[in-house]
Amino acid sequence: MLEIKDLHASVQGTEILKGLNLTVKPGEVHAIMGPNGSGKSTLSYVLAGREGYEVTGGRIIYCGEDLTDLEPEERAAKGVFLAFQYPVEIPGVPNSTFLNEAVNSVRRYRGEEELDKIQFVKMLRAKTKELGMSDEMLKRAVNVGFSGGEKKRNEVLQMAVLEPKLAILDETDSGLDIDALKIVADGVNAMRSPERSALVITHYQRLLDYIVPDKVHVLAQGRIQKTGGKELALELEKSGYADFKGEAA
Amino acid sequence: MADIGFIDESSGRTLPGAGLGWLDAKRDAGRARFGALGLPTPKLESWKYTRLRPLDDTKFAPVSDAAGEAKIDKVPGLSGSAAKIVFVNGRLRTDLSKLDDLPDGVRFASLETMLAEDPAWLEANMGKVAGDAPVRAGGTGEQAMLALNEAMMDSGFILHVAKGVALKAPLEVIYIGGLTDDAVAYFPRNLIVLEENAQATLVKQHIGHSVGEYFANAVTEISLKQGANFKHYKLQAESIYATHVTTLHADIARDATYESFQLSIGGLLSRSESNITLSGEGAHAGVHGAYMMRGKEHCDNTTFIDMAVPHTTCNQVFKGVLDDESRAVFQGKIYVARDAQKADGRMLNKTLLLSNGAEIDTKPELEIYADDVQCAHGATTGQLDETALFYLRSRGIPEALARNMLVQSFLGDALEEISDEAVREAFMVHVLHWLPAHCYRAGEWTSDQLEERA
Known part of the structure; x- marks a missing residue:
């Protein structure tokens, strides 16, 4: 599904990722944990193709194809999805319109027929019901006036609607109370299948009680420092990241 | 004096209503005043950012019959309007207008028709709001463009709604310019009077065809009597060869409400100036607009809202998008007179610049002489x-x-x-x-x- 080889990436001339290697097989959920400033968010933006996040070396192979030269919308159409740590507010654009444009843009790119109004609404209603979201949230402008929990739930709704092959969740747990966390985790778990993979980026172990990963990686100083099973997250919860902060790059 | 080309002693004699003493005198006075003032220059505070350069470089001619009779395939407009008056290059086009189904108590006609049918009403009402005297200090200045219009007024419309009559469906006025061989100029003069508690909606469209240069210099006077409610919408979709200057004077009486929105999406050079006086307690003005410019287009929105008495309110939102090397000017002033306590005035201008070559000059101003008021103004400029x-x-x-x-x-x-x-x-x-x-x-x-x- 995803094979990252010796990835180097810079932001405004400062190298943040310094030779990152990571392989995620279809159906697997990997957690990436690490201290603040270790490059977790940079990794997620580099994968999604954000401008200003420059790949200076290495390769990102996704489903057999190098992603690095693709536009963000092309990556999305090919099934890469990034759930934002800080979802963006877009005044004036109704949430349902946004979702409709996204779904049909992706379908057009793939050469599939667009969903008409009725098909789209039917599909959307089914998804919101699963996530316990109100129709009210669809009518409001994208993320405008949403609480922290609503914003994250809206990210999960977008994911459910776009049905990505590779979902990257960037600190989706931040700012969530336990109930919201469960709803978000349920949404992610509902998507799990042998064809889909997920990269769960988090600072805390808490989310991983609900989204149980196949593998846990420790990212520090721009590289994967350690890889283990789900028990590694528990160890980190106890010992913290101190062991990794001091290591020479 | 700028070379508008054809303004001289004789120019008024062929215009509609020539021979009516009061109108001849008005035109003569306008010509004399414009002659003395000349075209506005950047030396004038309110014209600092807009220079009428195309008027220097072009020799305009009066509208010929051929220009007025240009074939128009399709008249843009709203569905469901109550009536429609269409002008092509300043000439009334009865073939394109629709005036047969006006409700009782509503007079809606071209200036030309009105001059023929009821000149006394025009004499009594024209110039009452715009006035002949220069606007008081703090207003938008010498009114040379008003004087030019007075000298040359050749088209335009009258809307008069009787006391208590509420008109639901909008009325339409459409000015079509272009499709001419020579550069032409036309001078619409519009007069709107809503009597006590009357209600109406008017949609004015200035549409340009991309062939032929033209200059439209329009003046609109609005008088809203006590409790009247008027919605005034304007679309400016002039061609890239058009120079468009409009001057509006409105007087809003006690408990009357004026709502305007101007959408400017085209025109080589445009300047829309509004002078609005809230002259009675409880009067309200909502003066709004949006502009979208590209190429080298220039769009100037200048407004002056005079909160002359206590307990008046006004609200202003202007937003724009500028691409390429286009330029916009927003000059908004809210003036609160000395004893106009409890005035509530809001003004906001926001512009998105889509290219590095685009420019906005924005100048929101409050001038307040009362001490118990609520007023706010703001401006932002940014990119996507x-x-x-x-x-x-x-x-x-x-x-x-x-x-x-x-x-x-x-x-x-x-x-x-x-x-x-x-x-x-x-x-x-x-x-x-x-x-x-x-x-x-x-x-x-x-x-x-x-x-x-x-």
């Missing part, structure tokens, strides 16, 4: 939000469409000030058509938004 753009693209929405969505949402906010739903929808379609191609499913989006608001 890159984070929002990435967010949309990361969901698969192509960049061009994502940009359009953000521009549309930016302006959609301003268009919400239009309380008439049909007009808002029609104006939104013009916004969409202005946007670069690839605005996929945009029309559908608009109707969705309207449904959701309803």
